[in-house]
Amino acid sequence: MSPPPRQFSEAPLPGFEPVRTRRRAGPEPHQVAHRKRLRARFMQGGAEAMxxxxxxxxxxxxxxxxxDVKPLAKQLLMEFGDFNAVLAAPSARLTALPGxxxxxxxxxxxxxxxxxxxxRARVLDRxxxxxWDALLHYCRTCMAHRETxxxxxxxxxRKNILIADEQQASGTVDHVPVYPREVVKRGLELSASALILVHNHPSGDPTPSEADILVTRQIVDAAEVLGLTVHDHLVIGKGREFSFRAEGYL
Incomplete structure (x- = not known):
């Protein structure tokens, strides 16, 4: 006759703790609900009302x-000013903020x-x-909130269709080196017929400096010799821009 099966106690052995499964921490219920509500509002009404x-x-x-990311969102806006400025903020300044x-x-x-x-898609190949309004919007989007x-x-x-948009130089908060010969040389390489110059003023004030006026004149003179037209020089500030053409500088 076979011996009865052995019975094992469920009590832990002395000196050993039972292994407990640790649940992965997730967002609090109120955070989940807040995120759902915010996403629903966005999908129903878009960003205009937010x-x-x-x-x-x-x-x-x-x-x-x-x-909960609301405190961080408000901190970012307090630090940089508005939504667009947060998107354009330098990585070094962003990482200096907790979170x-x-x-x-x-x-x-x-x-x-x-x-x-x-x-850019609204102006390229057009x-x-x-x-012009789409061009200004593109320039503001790319440059208005840069810190340099x-x-x-x-x-x-020849039909004034944009064939290339190129960064020629970047600089400091109040200066950027520009070489008129390189600007015109690149135009010849691209078989361009006309140019529009664009640069930003991180200070927010688009009023051109004496250096801006001088380099514009140098580029216009170099371009004319080679049959290229400079349509305008736009200085992009925060909330407004300065057009050399509209203000009578060209």
């Missing part, structure tokens, strides 16, 4: 999935790149003169 901090929250949701890591910066850069690409000066040249063909 303040900047709520739109920024939507961006931060992906970067920080398990934390901002690589994932946050990555999400901000993705949104900024998408905005620039959409604005007659720029007939799409950037000088770009838009090269146009």
């Amino acid at each position: 303040p900047d901090y709520e739109l920024l929250e939507l961006v931060l949701f992906r970067a920080i999935p398990r934390r 901002v890591g690589e994932s946050v910066i990555q999400e901000l850069r993705i949104v900024a790149a998408a905005a620039e690409r959409m604005a 007659a720029v003169i007939a799409s 000066e950037q000088f770009r040249v838009l090269y146009l063909d």
Whole structure:
């Protein structure tokens, strides 16, 4: 006859603790509900009715999935001023703020790149003169909130269609080196017929400096010798821009 089966006690052995499964911490229920409500409002009414901090929250949701991001969104806006300035903020200044890591910066850069690409699509391969408002929107999107000066040249063909948008130089908060010969030389390489010069003033005031006026004159003179036309020089500030053509400088 077979012996009865052995019985094992469920009590832990002396000196050993039972292994307990640790549940992964997730967002609090009120955070989940808040995120759902915010996303629903965005899908129903779009971004127009949302303040900047709520739109920024939507961006931060992906970067920080398990934390209330409203305080961080408001801190970013307090530090940089508005939604666009947050997107354009330098990485070094962003990471100096508590709670901002690589994932946050990555999400901000993705949104900024998408905005620039959409604005650029409205002017590339189109007659720029007939799409002037779209061109200004593109320049503001790319340059208005930069913290250093950037000088770009838009090269146009005989029909004033934009064939290239190139950054010629970047500089400091109040200076950017520009070489008229290189600007014109590149126009010849692209078989361009006309140029539009664009640079930004990080101070926010688009009033041109004496150096801006001088380098514009040098580029115009060099371009004329080679049969290229300079349609305008735009200085992009925060909220407004200065047109050399409209103000009688060209």
